[in-house]
Amino acid sequence: MYSKKFNYFHGIMFHHFHDNKLHKKGQGSLNKKNLLKIINFIGRKNILDADVFYQKLLDKKLKKNEVCFSFDDGIKCQFDIALPVLNDLKIKSFFFVYSNLFTGKPDYLEVFRYFRTNYFKSINKFYKLFFTFVKDDLNIFFKKNSNEIKLKKIKFPHYSLNDIKFRMVRDTLLTKREYKSIMFKMFKIKNFNPKKYFKNLFMSKNDLKKIILQGHIVGLHSHSHPTLLENLTFKNQLKEYKNNQKILSKILKKKTSYFKTMSHPCGSYNEDTKKILNKLGVKLGFKQIMTLEKEKKMKKINNSNLEIARQDHSDIMSIINK
Secondary structure (H helix, E strand, O other), X not given: OOOHHHOOOEEEEEOXXXXXXXXXXXXXXXXHHHHHHHHHHHOHHHEOOHHHXXXXXXXXXXXXXXXXXXEEOOEHHHHHHHHHHHHHOOOOOEEEEOHHHHOOOOOOHHHHHHHHHHOOOOHHHHHHHHXXXXXXXXXXXXXXXXXXXXXXXXXOOXXXXXXXXXXXHHHHHOOHHHHHHHHHHXXXXXXXXXXXXXXXXXXXHHHHHHHHHOOOEEEEOOOOOOOOHHHOOHHHHHHHHHHHHHHHHHXXXXXXXXXXXXXXXXXXXXXXXXXXXXXXXXXXXXXXXXXXXXXXXXXXXXXXXXXXOEEEHHHHHHHHOO
């Protein structure tokens, strides 16, 4: 096993890649060489194909050293940079995709990330400007939530303190409308036109079809990628996943029953989410961390088939670079 600390089966979670051409280097992004390092570090024999991992999970036959690869958010750089490597090495993977990417009105989550990592000299320069637009007293907010900040640092070791503070402000202090308003004010300051980047940031319908044809599995990831899906009502959560299932089904010409796998957007879910996923026939769900969350009534790692642990690729690169 590549790490004695994580002696249980789990997924490896990937997001962003760069080639210094079309896809620029950003916070936490990998290049082709980094991806190959991770594969060699884990050991190719320990990386199961997605369909094999899925079936072994259902059959309760997964071994402690076995992992699978998963890619979230339907990001174009995954298709351009990671997919050729996967195909060369015959690693069949999971691709979890939120569906409003294909409606002409994608969620701005990915656009906001691109902006903050490419239009500022450093990510902390972005945070400094962003915080000036928040009307609330952030010193009071951060002091009040100091214990939560410490807990998140343990859960997400690859995040800096400013990364965590920004996400807490975005997800819990501001409404979605307030956050978007601040970001668009910052767009104006930097003369940034978001629609110009849609094509380079998001996979197309044809990209998804090719992923399926090449033997990989496309799974659910909600419709609009709420950062705190667990705060939605049962009805709205159901709508998120039913729309996700319906749109992907139409694009891929697959029955809705095909979608038996998913990952929780931003790791956000609750008991309602699990009930909904069971209702929709989903058999495998991935988290985004490797730690026990008692607040989610977890009694163990891999608490259920809808709560399978995943390790962020940034954590593995940190181990490799020690």
